[in-house]
Ligand SMILES: Nc1ncnc2c1ncn2[C@@H]1O[C@H](COP(=O)(O)OP(=O)(O)OP(=O)(O)O)[C@@H](O)[C@H]1O
Ligand SMILES: O=P(O)(O)OC[C@H]1O[C@H](OP(=O)(O)OP(=O)(O)O)[C@H](O)[C@@H]1O
């Protein structure tokens with residue numbers, strides 16, 4: 503298996519719809535799709551957008567090569583050879599708008615808008631959702647861990663338990679976007695420039711006759727800031743004392759041990775005891791790393807118990823987003839090209855009011871109060887509306903309870919959807935990963951803490967403009983009739 507081409511990383515029904523459009527000559531008609539999720543994961547108050555860099559790379563490289571076309575030619579659908587020739591010429595020629603990575607996002611607002619020939623817009627749905635759903639989910643989980651330990655060092659340790667290799671590296675990157683400090687995955691380090699860090703496993707200790715010998719030899723080989731795992735036999739009786747002896751031996755050579763790692767047992771009790779032992783031995787600079795199936799809840803609890811842990815290694819629970827393994831982001835058509843070449847808004851009706859789509863090509867603005875500098879609401883309006891762009895008075899109302907409303911003016915309206923591709927050309931200056939992290943931190947500053955807290959956060963308002971709301975209402979009415 504040495505094909506890294508992601509062009510067929512799509513569901514077959516996309517290819518079949520593309521074929522049917524091509525058969526009927528409608529494949530060049532333009533369509534607009536929104537990507538959004540309806541429910542926040544983990545009971546969090548916000549999601550952290552991640553996945554755009556991968557989407558950009560994927561779109562730029564879309565090509566049906568010989569292998570892809572040969573595979574399509576074998577399918578039971580017996581696609582016509584001319585269709586396959588059309589695919590050979592395939593390039594993304596559309597427009598794409600997206601929230602930059604690190605943006606705080608909320609339910610029912612477009613994270614991404616695609617305006618492209620239906621042929622292209624349909625092909626990319628599956629992969630766009632795959633990348634955005636997973637990376638946003640892990641970035642959001644990581645943001646929760648970061649909230650539990652905002653001032654400590656966070657290490658991403660998940661690769662061995664991740665849902666395969668791509669999940670490991672893109673998950674490591676998503677965690678870094680949301681504030682993790684380093685990853686244990688060397689390939690993620692190499693590809694993305696994330697700091698790579700590591701301690702050692704129990705196997706290192708087990709491969710020696712004694713724990714003390716194991717520690718000394720590890721420190722000899724890697725004297726610069728070594729971290730020793732102290733729980734192989736007995737944390738307090740042998741692990742910590744042996745680590746102290748090793749630290750003293752390093753000191754005698756003018757070097758400093760970095761940390762010990764606790765990986766089992768009662769982490770609150772053991773960290774307090776170990777801290778005392780290290781301090782009493784004159785080693786206050788030796789830090790304590792903890793790992794063992796940690797998540798934001800356990801970290802929060804350990805802190806409440808007064809645990810003396812400086813560095814947290816978080817693996818399984820983060821990389822698998824264990825308490826909610828999928829973000830339900832969807833890709834829904836909101837407009838299509840009519841006979842006259844103009845765009846016609848379209849809707850998907852559902853018995854469940856939350857599932858009715860919001861028609862029309864739309865923009866999203868973050869309405870920021872100029873006095874407080876804090877975000878008041880996100881405002882979704884039709885693309886052609888100018889009131890918000892020009893800072894005029896706008897009505898903010900809850901689309902589920904439209905009678906609850908207020909007017910705002912004198913605000914700062916920050917457009918959240920940035921132009922990424924125009925006519926198939928990348929027009930976005932892709933930021934460095936460290937800039938993405940910095941932007942994410944700035945995003946957090948925009949929100950009152952009530953919206954950010956881990957437990958039972960306040961619901962941040964996501965409002966529709968009057969015109970967008972009326973369009974939705976009118977379309978629902980017209981289908982009722
Ligand atoms: N003081 C604590 N309060 C709450 N949770 C804790 C505390 N100490 C450890 N934990 C968590 O409790 C869980 C204990 O896991 P487990 O029952 O596997 O114990 P263990 O110590 O890892 O056992 P083993 O020696 O078999 O590895 C882990 O998720 C760990 O992070
Ligand atoms: O617990 P997580 O959050 O998933 O973090 C990663 C875990 O992976 C390692 O354990 P493992 O038992 O795989 O190997 P080891 O022999 O190095 O302990 C490490 O010791 C952590 O406990």
Ligand SMILES: O=C(O)c1cccnc1
Pocket residue numbers: 659660686699700701702703763793815817
């Ligand atoms: O470096 C470590 O301590 C590490 C790396 C991966 C998984 N668990 C621990």
